[in-house]
Amino acid sequence: MVPFVRSTHFLSAVGRWTIFQIQEIGRIALFMFRGIVFIFSIPFQIFKTVNQVYFIGMKSVFVICLTGAFTGMVLGLQGYYTLVKFGSEGLLGSAVALSLIRELGPVLTAIMITARAGSAMAAEIGIMRISEQIDALETMDINPIRFLFSPRLLAALISFPLLTAIFDVVGIVGGYLSGSLLLGINPGIFFSRVESSVLMKDVTGGFLKSIVFAAVVATICCFQGYYTHTRAEGFGARGVSLATTSAVVISCVLILITDYILTTFLL
Amino acid sequence: MNAPLIEFKKVYKRFGANQVLNGVDLLIYRGEITTIIGKSGGGKSVLLKHIIGLILPDSGEILFEGRPLSEIKKAEKRAFKKKISYMFQGTALFDSMTVFENIALPLKEKTELKDAEIRERVHNKMSDLDLQDIDDKYPSQLSGGMKKRVALARALVTDPEIVLFDEPTTGLDPIRKNAVHSMISDYQKRFGFTGIAVSHELPDIFYISQRIAMLDEGRIIFQGTPKEIQQTTDPVIREFIQGLETRRDGLTGMVPRPMGEERFKEEMDRLRRFRIAFSLILLTVRNMDEINLKIGHVKGQIVLKNLAEKVKQYMRVTDTCSRYGLNKILIFLSHTNLEQARMFCGKLSDELAQNETMGIGPAPGFCLSISAGFAEVKKENHIEDLIANAELSQNQLSEFRVC
Numbered sequence: 001m002v003p004f005v006r007s008t009h010f011l012s013a014v015g016r017w018t019i020f021q022i023q024e025i026g027r028i029a030l031f032m033f034r035g036i037v038f039i040f041s042i043p044f045q046i047f048k049t050v051n052q053v054y055f056i057g058m059k060s061v062f063v064i065c066l067t068g069a070f071t072g073m074v075l076g077l078q079g080y081y082t083l084v085k086f087g088s089e090g091l092l093g094s095a096v097a098l099s100l101i102r103e104l105g106p107v108l109t110a111i112m113i114t115a116r117a118g119s120a121m122a123a124e125i126g127i128m129r130i131s132e133q134i135d136a137l138e139t140m141d142i143n144p145i146r147f148l149f150s151p152r153l154l155a156a157l158i159s160f161p162l163l164t165a166i167f168d169v170v171g172i173v174g175g176y177l178s179g180s181l182l183l184g185i186n187p188g189i190f191f192s193r194v195e196s197s198v199l200m201k202d203v204t205g206g207f208l209k210s211i212v213f214a215a216v217v218a219t220i221c222c223f224q225g226y227y228t229h230t231r232a233e234g235f236g237a238r239g240v241s242l243a244t245t246s247a248v249v250i251s252c253v254l255i256l257i258t259d260y261i262l263t264t265f266l267l
Numbered sequence: 268m269n270a271p272l273i274e275f276k277k278v279y280k281r282f283g284a285n286q287v288l289n290g291v292d293l294l295i296y297r298g299e300i301t302t303i304i305g306k307s308g309g310g311k312s313v314l315l316k317h318i319i320g321l322i323l324p325d326s327g328e329i330l331f332e333g334r335p336l337s338e339i340k341k342a343e344k345r346a347f348k349k350k351i352s353y354m355f356q357g358t359a360l361f362d363s364m365t366v367f368e369n370i371a372l373p374l375k376e377k378t379e380l381k382d383a384e385i386r387e388r389v390h391n392k393m394s395d396l397d398l399q400d401i402d403d404k405y406p407s408q409l410s411g412g413m414k415k416r417v418a419l420a421r422a423l424v425t426d427p428e429i430v431l432f433d434e435p436t437t438g439l440d441p442i443r444k445n446a447v448h449s450m451i452s453d454y455q456k457r458f459g460f461t462g463i464a465v466s467h468e469l470p471d472i473f474y475i476s477q478r479i480a481m482l483d484e485g486r487i488i489f490q491g492t493p494k495e496i497q498q499t500t501d502p503v504i505r506e507f508i509q510g511l512e513t514r515r516d517g518l519t520g521m522v523p524r525p526m527g528e529e530r531f532k533e534e535m536d537r538l539r540r541f542r543i544a545f546s547l548i549l550l551t552v553r554n555m556d557e558i559n560l561k562i563g564h565v566k567g568q569i570v571l572k573n574l575a576e577k578v579k580q581y582m583r584v585t586d587t588c589s590r591y592g593l594n595k596i597l598i599f600l601s602h603t604n605l606e607q608a609r610m611f612c613g614k615l616s617d618e619l620a621q622n623e624t625m626g627i628g629p630a631p632g633f634c635l636s637i638s639a640g641f642a643e644v645k646k647e648n649h650i651e652d653l654i655a656n657a658e659l660s661q662n663q664l665s666e667f668r669v670c
Contacts (some may be wrong), residue, residue, distance in 0.1 A: 124363070132359035137320050139353040140373045141345060142427075147376070 057159030057267030072174025093193030095174030110213035122247035160214035278327035289485025305482035435648035441517030527589025
């Protein structure tokens with residue numbers, strides 16, 4: 001009888017885990033839904049949102065430029081040596097531009113902002129939770145989700161597409177630097193290929209992705225911070241560190257998964 | 268007695284294996300300050316959090332104006348929350364906002380006041396609590412005591428009807444502690460809010476509370492007036508109170524009221540056995556409210572402290588003086604008749620007249636008014652009756668302009 005008992009234990013463990021995960025997804029969905037609803041509740045929290053746009057967006061510009069430039073440059077380099085084998089190095093412009101605008105721009109931007117601003121959101125809200133500041137908001141009848149999450153969500157929705165655009169442009173220039181200046185492709189051919197191959201559909205697709213990523217990153221990071229205290233494996237500062245870690249890891253994984261799903265629909 | 272404002276009915280709460288509340292029954296009346304005392308870690312803060320809905324009971328009901336909180340509709344619940352404010356034990360200040368922003372937040376978010384008006388109200392509260400010139404500081408730059416006062420200012424800035432204080436004075440020095448107590452009591456008189464406090468400051472908290480409830484092993488084992496709890500014979504309660512009570516009042520350096528009452532009994536014994544009469548004098552700073560209002564609660568406490576020092580200078584070894592209330596000092600002069608007691612006060616009055624500022628320095632011109640009431644004890648009598656007598660016979664001891 002022992003193996004049977006063990007297998008029920010195993011099954012019940014799997015079941016418990018599955019149910020917990022599904023509940024968690026439900027909680028996250030509700031959290032996001034409430035955050036979206038509170039964006040539209042009056043009075044609008046304009047000042048707080050602008051502050052967050054400054055923090056998430058403005059302060060990320062340098063990092064985004066840096067990663068964008070080097071991503072574009074390495075694309076130019078790799079692309080050139082691949083294309084030159086087929087004697088079609090003239091297509092480098094379209095290769096760089098399309099891969100940036102369709103994929104790398106939105107994805108890498110989202111991952112960079114997750115590392116920079118997402119972790120900060122999780123840590124900040126997590127600390128507010130463990131030091132009873134969120135409880136204090138509730139006692140003042142200030143809805144903490146509205147006060148803390150909605151401005152961050154809206155700011156992410158505004159900042160992500162704009163930063164993606166910067167990433168794309170800087171990346172294309174980076175590709176031009178390595179492709180044309182370094183490896184000697186005619187700049188005219190490079191840019192005319194960029195122009196002719198990129199369609200409006202690609203641009204809107206890329207922006208759509210970045211908007212979805214914004215919602216995912218802001219929700220996951222704020223959610224992890226907000227429910228720091230419910231974590232079973234660590235309390236206090238340890239809880240906040242775990243929340244921050246899982247916020248970043250889950251956000252990055254989800255960015256790649258949603259990217260795959262969105263790409264299947266967009267292509 | 269009128270209907271209770273908040274009522275706990277058989278409230279149970281368990282965290283994991285720890286049964287924190289084990290059937291709490293508690294009544295809280297409108298316009299009174301109810302203090303919950305009990306051992307540390309006994310669930311007092313948990314009890315307080317149940318009132319504001321931060322923690323929901325496992326079973327049992329909390330009634331507000333006779334209606335269960337769990338059945339109140341959402342809109343009404345919001346109205347209820349608007350009336351109530353909470354001061355956290357760990358202050359729970361927003362550490363990435365300045366002191367000003369912290370105090371202003373409930374007004375900014377929940378009212379439609381203009382900026383100038385918010386600024387004025389915040390600054391009024393700040394000066395009441397002796398918190399000037401720290402507008403732009405962040406909570407982590409303040410001392411523990413200052414943080415407490417900022418948290419208190421934030422709790423009171425909305426002029427709430429019900430205020431929950433979770434250890435409002437723990438970690439403050441005697442003057443500030445008394446100033447906070449005096450402020451709570453003063454605001455309570457002025458605005459008539461209902462206060463519910465968790466405190467370890469015995470017996471100071473007895474001066475300002477109308478009701479005391481003691482939580483032990485998850486149950487309320489006593490609720491009643493401060494007088495009743497001091498007279499109780501229950502060994503658990505007695506042991507708890509005597510363990511916490513200080514032998515000296517921190518502010519005045521005199522013995523606190525319960526010990527003063529003990530001394531009264533000793534004097535009474537002497538009277539019974541040896542027929543030695545004694546007198547008592549009740550000194551009252553009459554315009555304490557005015558002082559608090561015009562120059563702040565801290566200054567009010569300093570006046571009392573200085574008065575106590577003067578009194579102590581004139582006392583004989585056999586005399587006892589004790590703090591009797593927020594603004595009262597009670598003196599027993601053994602072997603003294605009424606005439607001698609009056610002479611004692613005459614000397615005290617001369618001394619006070621010479622030392623005009625009483626440690627509060629140049630201030631907008633108003634009079635400090637200190638009065639003395641006398642009673643001579645010749646036969647068996649209750650202390651309450653004697654004090655009532657003394658209150659009646661009060662006459663001006665000293666009144667002088669501070670300027």
